[in-house]
Amino acid sequence: MLRKPTLLLAFGIFLIGACANLIWVEPKIYMPGSTEIEVEGHGxxxxxxxxxRGTTAITISHEITNAGNSPVPAGYQITETVIQWVFQRNIASVGWREGDPATHTIVQLSQSGPALDPGESAVISFGPFTVGSCGLFGETLELDSTNIVVESSNQDNEDKHLFFVPSNQIINITANTINGTLYHKDGRTLTHQFRINSGGAGNQWLYTGFSWIATEGSTADAVPAPTGRVPQGPAPQLINMFVTPKDHDHSPLGFGPSVKGKVTAISTDGCVVKQKAVEVLVEHD
Incomplete structure (x- = not known):
């Protein structure tokens, strides 16, 4: 008496498992090209x-794959939505927040998706579309937005990215190495001097961030600390980075400990973001 339900259960599991699964495959390609940076904080x-700089029209291309074990018929909808983010300077913070979709949606596009056998891929492109202004934009791509494809999971159908269109303002950040290698006994030491300038263009900027990462417990700080919403320049601004080494054991893998520091500056209108990163090695005495 137990065999028949057991067979039905197994058959049911097989049916559930025989599903398509549409997923996005990185990377996404922007035309006319892009450079990826990592921004800590700032919203x-x-x-x-x-x-x-000065980009007015954008085309994006992104690969999709059917990672499931059932074919996907053509005709499902793929959508692209771009919303401009709002730059804000207040006492608490400097950065961006997502704009209201009702007033800040730049473009909404849709196209019919292609048929895909299990393991088959295709490249989806949208554009060119016009952004119209500089600044930060949030982009959402969604596969099967009307939910007609039977999939094992819908959680990977949405893909979100941020892209930035700079204005013609100029902000440069350079770094001069003073001490690129430290030893445990050195104590707090000046290692680099960053220099922010406008390249002679007369622009002001916001010195909004200093971040650091250490692999073995050492620490870093910057003098002066970020000045947030207070405009700096156009005269060059100097920022000193100090590292305080910490004693550590030899890595069994032979990796040397280091401290990485990064300065972030943003134009006063939020249309340019610049970063400069440096690294200090911490050696045994």
């Missing part, structure tokens, strides 16, 4: 693709 706290 972003993640990767951003920086497009060329």
């Amino acid at each position: 972003i706290n993640g990767p951003v693709d920086i497009l060329p």
